[in-house]
Amino acid sequence: MERIAVFPGSFDPITLGHISIIRRALPLFDKIIISIGINSEKSSMFSLEQRLSWIRKIFIAEKKIEVTSYGGLTVDFCTERNANYILRGLRTSTDFEFERGIGQVNRKMASHIETVFFLTEPEHTPISSSIVRDVIKHGGDVSSMIPEEVEY
Amino acid sequence: MERIAVFPGSFDPITLGHISIIRRALPLFDKIIISIGINSEKSSMFSLEQRLSWIRKIFIAEKKIEVTSYGGLTVDFCTERNANYILRGLRTSTDFEFERGIGQVNRKMASHIETVFFLTEPEHTPISSSIVRDVIKHGGDVSSMIPEEVEY
Amino acid sequence: MERIAVFPGSFDPITLGHISIIRRALPLFDKIIISIGINSEKSSMFSLEQRLSWIRKIFIAEKKIEVTSYGGLTVDFCTERNANYILRGLRTSTDFEFERGIGQVNRKMASHIETVFFLTEPEHTPISSSIVRDVIKHGGDVSSMIPEEVEY
Amino acid sequence: MERIAVFPGSFDPITLGHISIIRRALPLFDKIIISIGINSEKSSMFSLEQRLSWIRKIFIAEKKIEVTSYGGLTVDFCTERNANYILRGLRTSTDFEFERGIGQVNRKMASHIETVFFLTEPEHTPISSSIVRDVIKHGGDVSSMIPEEVEY
Amino acid sequence: MERIAVFPGSFDPITLGHISIIRRALPLFDKIIISIGINSEKSSMFSLEQRLSWIRKIFIAEKKIEVTSYGGLTVDFCTERNANYILRGLRTSTDFEFERGIGQVNRKMASHIETVFFLTEPEHTPISSSIVRDVIKHGGDVSSMIPEEVEY
Amino acid sequence: MERIAVFPGSFDPITLGHISIIRRALPLFDKIIISIGINSEKSSMFSLEQRLSWIRKIFIAEKKIEVTSYGGLTVDFCTERNANYILRGLRTSTDFEFERGIGQVNRKMASHIETVFFLTEPEHTPISSSIVRDVIKHGGDVSSMIPEEVEY
Numbered sequence: 001m002e003r004i005a006v007f008p009g010s011f012d013p014i015t016l017g018h019i020s021i022i023r024r025a026l027p028l029f030d031k032i033i034i035s036i037g038i039n040s041e042k043s044s045m046f047s048l049e050q051r052l053s054w055i056r057k058i059f060i061a062e063k064k065i066e067v068t069s070y071g072g073l074t075v076d077f078c079t080e081r082n083a084n085y086i087l088r089g090l091r092t093s094t095d096f097e098f099e100r101g102i103g104q105v106n107r108k109m110a111s112h113i114e115t116v117f118f119l120t121e122p123e124h125t126p127i128s129s130s131i132v133r134d135v136i137k138h139g140g141d142v143s144s145m146i147p148e149e150v151e152y
Numbered sequence: 153m154e155r156i157a158v159f160p161g162s163f164d165p166i167t168l169g170h171i172s173i174i175r176r177a178l179p180l181f182d183k184i185i186i187s188i189g190i191n192s193e194k195s196s197m198f199s200l201e202q203r204l205s206w207i208r209k210i211f212i213a214e215k216k217i218e219v220t221s222y223g224g225l226t227v228d229f230c231t232e233r234n235a236n237y238i239l240r241g242l243r244t245s246t247d248f249e250f251e252r253g254i255g256q257v258n259r260k261m262a263s264h265i266e267t268v269f270f271l272t273e274p275e276h277t278p279i280s281s282s283i284v285r286d287v288i289k290h291g292g293d294v295s296s297m298i299p300e301e302v303e304y
Numbered sequence: 305m306e307r308i309a310v311f312p313g314s315f316d317p318i319t320l321g322h323i324s325i326i327r328r329a330l331p332l333f334d335k336i337i338i339s340i341g342i343n344s345e346k347s348s349m350f351s352l353e354q355r356l357s358w359i360r361k362i363f364i365a366e367k368k369i370e371v372t373s374y375g376g377l378t379v380d381f382c383t384e385r386n387a388n389y390i391l392r393g394l395r396t397s398t399d400f401e402f403e404r405g406i407g408q409v410n411r412k413m414a415s416h417i418e419t420v421f422f423l424t425e426p427e428h429t430p431i432s433s434s435i436v437r438d439v440i441k442h443g444g445d446v447s448s449m450i451p452e453e454v455e456y
Numbered sequence: 457m458e459r460i461a462v463f464p465g466s467f468d469p470i471t472l473g474h475i476s477i478i479r480r481a482l483p484l485f486d487k488i489i490i491s492i493g494i495n496s497e498k499s500s501m502f503s504l505e506q507r508l509s510w511i512r513k514i515f516i517a518e519k520k521i522e523v524t525s526y527g528g529l530t531v532d533f534c535t536e537r538n539a540n541y542i543l544r545g546l547r548t549s550t551d552f553e554f555e556r557g558i559g560q561v562n563r564k565m566a567s568h569i570e571t572v573f574f575l576t577e578p579e580h581t582p583i584s585s586s587i588v589r590d591v592i593k594h595g596g597d598v599s600s601m602i603p604e605e606v607e608y
Numbered sequence: 609m610e611r612i613a614v615f616p617g618s619f620d621p622i623t624l625g626h627i628s629i630i631r632r633a634l635p636l637f638d639k640i641i642i643s644i645g646i647n648s649e650k651s652s653m654f655s656l657e658q659r660l661s662w663i664r665k666i667f668i669a670e671k672k673i674e675v676t677s678y679g680g681l682t683v684d685f686c687t688e689r690n691a692n693y694i695l696r697g698l699r700t701s702t703d704f705e706f707e708r709g710i711g712q713v714n715r716k717m718a719s720h721i722e723t724v725f726f727l728t729e730p731e732h733t734p735i736s737s738s739i740v741r742d743v744i745k746h747g748g749d750v751s752s753m754i755p756e757e758v759e760y
Numbered sequence: 761m762e763r764i765a766v767f768p769g770s771f772d773p774i775t776l777g778h779i780s781i782i783r784r785a786l787p788l789f790d791k792i793i794i795s796i797g798i799n800s801e802k803s804s805m806f807s808l809e810q811r812l813s814w815i816r817k818i819f820i821a822e823k824k825i826e827v828t829s830y831g832g833l834t835v836d837f838c839t840e841r842n843a844n845y846i847l848r849g850l851r852t853s854t855d856f857e858f859e860r861g862i863g864q865v866n867r868k869m870a871s872h873i874e875t876v877f878f879l880t881e882p883e884h885t886p887i888s889s890s891i892v893r894d895v896i897k898h899g900g901d902v903s904s905m906i907p908e909e910v911e912y
Contacts, residue, residue, distance in 0.1 A: 001635070003635075003636060024722055025722075027609070027611075027692070028611060028636070028693065028722075028724070041289075071290075072290050072291055073287065073290040073291065073292045075292075076290075076291075076292070084635070085636065090704065090708070090725070092553050092556075092557075092853075093245075093549075093553065093701035093704050093705055093852075093853055094246065094550065094553045094554075096698065096701050096704040097244050097245065097246045097701055098246075100244075100278065100698070100727055101244075101277075101278045101280070101283060102278075102283070103278075103727045104277070104278035104727060104729075104730050105278045105279070105283055105287070105297075107727075107729075108278070108296050108297070109287070109292055109293060109296075114632055114633075114636075114726060115726075115727060116636070116724055116725070116726065117698070117724070117725035117726075117727075118722060118723075118724065118725075119708055119711045119712060119715075119723060119725075121712075121715075122712050122882045122883045122884075122885050122886055123882045123883050124882075125557075125560070125882050125885065126556065126557045126558075126559075126560035126561045126564070126882055127561070128557070131557060131558070131561055135529065135561070135565070137497075138527075138528050138529040138532075139528055139529065139532075140528075140529045140531075140532070140565055141565060144564050144565075145561075145564070153331070155331075155332060176418055177418075179305070179307075179388070180307060180332070180389065180418075180420070193593075223594075224594050224595055225591065225594040225595065225596045227596075228594075228595075228596070236331070237332065242400065242404070242421070244701075245397035245400050245401055245549075245700075245701055246550065248394065248397050248400040249397055249548050249549065249550045250550075252394070252423055252548075252582065253548075253581075253582045253584070253587060254582075254587070255423045255582075256423060256425075256426050256581070256582035257582045257583070257587050257591070257601075259423075259425075260582070260600050260601070261591070261596055261597060261600075266328055266329075266332075266422060267422075267423060268332070268420055268421070268422065269394070269420070269421035269422075269423075270418060270419075270420065270421075271404055271407045271408060271411075271419060271421075273408075273411075274408050274730045274731045274732075274733050274734055275730045275731050276730075277730050277733065278730055345745075375746075376746050376747055377743065377746040377747065377748045379748075380746075380747075380748070396549075396857050396860075396861075397548075397549055397701075397853075397857065398702065398854065398857045398858075401700050401701065401702045402702075404700075404734065405700075405733075405734045405736070405739060406734075406739070407734075408733070408734035409734045409735070409739050409743070409753075412734070412752050412753070413743070413748055413749060413752075426578045426579045426580075426581050426582055427578045427579050428578075429578050429581065429861075429864070430578055430860065430861045430862075430863075430864035430865045430868070431865070432861070435861060435862070435865055439833065439865070439869070441801075442831075442832050442833040442836075443832055443833065443836075444833045444835075444836070444869055445869060448868050448869075449865075449868070457787070459787075459788060480874055481874075483761070483763075483844070484763060484788070484845065484874075484876070540787070541788065546856065546860070546877070549853035549856050549857055552850065552853050552856040553853055556850070556879055559879045560879060560881075560882050563879075563881075570784055570785075570788075570878060571878075571879060572788070572876055572877070572878065573850070573876070573877035573878075573879075574874060574875075574876065574877075575860055575863045575864060575867075575875060575877075577864075577867075578864050649897075679898075680898050680899055681895065681898040681899065681900045683900075684898075684899075684900070701853075702854065705852050705853065705854045706854075708852075708886065709852075709885075709886045709888070709891060710886075710891070711886075712885070712886035713886045713887070713891050713895070713905075716886070716904050716905070717895070717900055717901060717904075
């Protein structure tokens, strides 16, 4: 049976932290579907098309990676795509408590889907999409936090 | 002197976690007033009437439980109703730090009112009203997280 | 049915934080049994007799308080003494995670026994028996952390 | 070289907790610039003028304190003002994780600027500007949480 | 390339929480080596032979599981056994901070070895080997926390 | 008035994390006294002389740094040396809760002494003396965690 993982997120924008998690998890899976959750209530800084396009550019050479978007529940998308794993990175204990809640509720709804966590690299711990957006809004330089493919 | 507790919350909607806390705390008090705080700034998914009606239906047989709503400060409502205790459940350490701040500020304003905490059952730890609303919005099944009286 | 609580601990020595929790919880219960757990593996700074004697002196005027010691499991002692509640104070989130584990395991073993938590006063948050012992060992002054009845 | 610190914040309104941090940190620095970050997206309860005026009144006698506001990134404001230190208070571990992220990202952008943390006094731990605003909105008394100079 | 994981631990004794993690992680790996770290400084309640024998009995039917012990560093054992993954369960945020330190130091020493985390089931959150030992020492019943194969 | 800080610790052994904190804090103080607390109950891996000698070698060129040891309470040592500041690094939220307790108790005993915290660099977050000792005991390579002056 194929080991397929969904890496769900907003990726608004994708950061060096996300990329490190994906590259390090890649050997463990037969396929990783990086998938942007469409949330009608939360407004994003960058358009869905823009975000998809950056991620596709970054992983263009990776045959095992697919980049897409989805609406609805993450577990429903996983089921539809035959993915038994959700991939997530963990930075801080605040992160952990949030992810634990989501992960355990996902298993209540679909007990065959497991969330698999990788640790961020220490130097990526302070980097999050929301802090990147905040720095951008105030005119700061985020080149040490995002890949060069993210041009805005 | 009667031991009266107020269990304040949004209950948007009430979950199996809330119900477990209330039933387990009931023998300790002479009366528990489940009371929905009316917060003009925070919009709710379900109407106040709807939320009150569900809670009343669940506890219809419990003579020691009253279900109502209130505006203003929780400690003022407690004083008005002669309640010396605020009842709260604790799920996670993030919960705890939030509740500790509220509880200690409540005592600064009304030193005779104590917050009394019960632990959630382990299986209810991931369940919160906000996660229930999120699953509902995405069309998921929340029947393992809320009581059957909550029909929407 | 009487509301009896056991407040278990090492009380090596009892601090102002413990006393505040006990006094504030007293109106909620018909009886509080302050009980020193005898742990053959953990060595204490002060003898069991000394610790019991200090606590008895502090609460000599409180008819609803009993002071004693016990071996074995806390839940077995509670059952023997007809106590349905374990009383504990919460200072920090590290405390909370520790207490949650103990409290949930206690309910696994004796589902009718609930742990009831009160918050420490903000000014007592940094005070613990272990920090008091540490200051004593280094020759410091602990008079702002313990009651005057604790004479050593 | 002068030791200049910026104490950035919203101060909406300034609390007794902020004041304690500033007064205790004052001997360590040659100058502390209390500076209100102007955030066009976040609406405040009190106007910028009002907030500045309260802080100026409180510290009118302190020659080493300057009160001002700034737009843009905190590190850019620090550079402009020759300040090598950002001063912050720490209340809880949730605070800490948030501040660590900001502080480490600030060093990524400007490695010569260090964030220096002081601990809040235990009795100020539950006090935050957001809890003060919440109590004010519900008609409560905040006189034990803010200085008398904050008149509204 | 084979996906081999080492699940290191003391397993003193193995709990229902450990077993759940292993069974749920099994489909993701080609082999899981459950391996008891031999720590000359830490004394165990049960002998190494006893602990190995219990684990072997539990997983006797699983072809993909091997049960063994090791001395020295976990990463050295992984390298020797061609394992690129260390498997660990996460229960609480205290757990998380501890595991993050170990996991990131392991990567400093052997950058090709990744720690992969699974979440414990909510009902297993309060269960740990140390709490099991503590209940056993006090004469309590641990049958809801350990597998029936663990007979002592 | 001189700004003198004591950086207390066991430094068993000193790590790259400690060194980074000291170097970054140096411009803020007129003198930093790195001081090894002598704790008769805690056994160390390296002798006091060895630890002092490594630290002296590392900072031999720094005129503002003094290296010494002390018995008794840290605040008493500070008073004796006219130091109004205790310098500490913060890595994790577990660290923070521990340090907050110590720091607030120190102020209870000596209200003129403030603890000043610096953040560790992200890449030093997983490094602690205890993890270094653990790796050494198991025969691992700690050269990425300690300075070259630490030869053992």
